[in-house]
Amino acid sequence: MTADPAVALMDRLRDGPGAQLLSGLPPYEESGALALMSRLRAQGHDADLVSAALTQARLRARARPRLGALADELLLTQDGLEQATRPAVAARRARMVAGTGVEHVLDLGCGLGLDARALAEAGLAVTAVDSDPVVAAAARANLAPFDRARVVVADAADVTVGPGDAAFLDPARRTPGRADVAGRTRRVHRLADLSPPFGTVLDVAARARATVAKLSPVFPRAQIPADVCAEWVGLDGDVLECALWWGLDSTGRHAVVGHDAGPEVTWHELGELPHDEPLTRADELGPWLAEPDRTVLAAGLTGSVAALVRGREVSAGAGYVTAPAPVDLPFARWYAVREVLPLQARTVRAWLRERPHGAVTIKKRGVQVDPDAFRTELRLPRKARGGVEAVLVLTTVAGAPTVLMVDRHDP
Structure with missing residues (x-):
């Protein structure tokens, strides 16, 4: 069977001449991209590899405001970058998962593998799963430094979740298909349209020892399941996500506000407190x-x-x-x-x-x-x-x- 050309390009960018080509590119500038492409082709580089490398350089430039220096170590896709977790948020979540006492985490719908990286850095064994072979190839490259992390191409609903496992799910909130001029595909809003759908999240949560699902910050509060800890997480004024947790000691709604004012982000939490009614006069x-x-x-x-x-x-x-x-x-x-x-x-x-x-x-x-x-x-x-x-x-x-x-x- 012929290998997927897009997967093959990701693999070529991961190591060997493709990785050397990518690492040797100058800082990306849109105005000079065509000239640089022509020059690299004239030097004898494969045209498809040059195009793929320049795409990665462009995505890395876009990723730096969100991911910082880590962006230059990653292979990216446009949709994956749109949904990528900020490193400080992923690290905090990974510490919380490790605190539940589990040793193995299933990242079901791993995308580019940024959360899987954080989980691996927290000392956990990670099985990262994605149904898209190209995205999985990028995740495999991004998780290469971690011996206890592996990537599997599969549908999240088909993966066996054991009672001793933790599970992390970040359902895709964009539909594959026609993209806009920036390369972004259409965003979905209904829970049933997530990939995997919210029903799969609930099924996994019923089987795993601990589960966390990263969802949109506009997740409707009325649809939070009972006995779940719901965290809205923000950083420096931006609301980033709503995370639903099963298996924690706490429940109810929480706001987690981060401030990046030094070498590390400082986190502050606010829970539900009894309060007086609003003003009447x-x-x-x-x-x-x-x-x-x-x-x-x-x-x-x-x-x-x-x-x-x-x-x-x-x-x-x-x-x-x-x-x-x-x-x-x-x-x-x-x-x-x-x-x-x-x-x-x-x-x-x-x-x-x-x-x-x-x-x-x-x-x-x-x-x-x-x-x-x-x-x-x-x-x-x-x-x-x-x-x-x-x-x-x-x-x-x-x-x-x-x-x-x-x-x-x-x-």
Whole structure:
């Protein structure tokens, strides 16, 4: 049987002359790619290998903001890169899997193998499974440094999961087929359209000792199974994923917020806490406003922030918390409330005209207002008249559309 040409190219890039060609390429620049391709072909390099190597160089350049220096060690695909886990997130998850006491993990739908690498680095034996032979070839190259990691081409639903195994699943959220101009294929949103589908995830979780499934950060909270720990994970303001865990001691919803401010990412966790109901009257608004991290909002844990600061949500679902005083939290920003105005451009415009201010920043949560259109209605002068930044928070307070004029607070 003739080998798949795409698989053969991946294998050629993994070692031998293909690997040497790839490692010797200059930093990728789109403007010079055609000229470089012509020059390499003129030097006698195989045309298909040159094209494959330049594709890898382009993908590595795109991967560096997400994967850092690790990108230059990997073989990539466009869809695999779109779904690739950031190294710090994969490392944290691998430590948690190792903490369950298992020795062997099945990575069912391993993609490029980045999570499998992290699991192997955590000292676990890993069987990485993918149904796409080309993707599996890339994963095999990426896992080559790890003796206890192997790659199998198979469907996740056909793999035997033992009661002593842990399982990791990262279902593909894109459909194979026609791609856009950037090479990305269509994203799917229904759980039944995942590959493997969510039903397979539940079947694996029923058999394995511990299971974790990496899902979209917009995973519907109403569909979280009972007795599961659901983690929404974010890093430096970006919400990255929702991870469902079976086999942990904890359950319920959690927000995990990471800050990359040094050699290692610092993680902070927030769980479900009892809290007071949102405001029912506008005059109950306190002098301080907390803006929870987007990961906290995705997890639906604004009320937990309110509990920590002895405050209340300004309105149900608004995503802001009012409090009597600021409390230093790693997953919230603070603002001092200067004025409370109705959400009317005319009223806000008059308020701004009476007070010198610099740039005007508009923030919005919980109201159906276009911030750009609202800015246009304010008829702001082309040049700021000086003064400090004016921050406008468009939201609801006790259910009423409101503009909060606030000042940033930097403790």
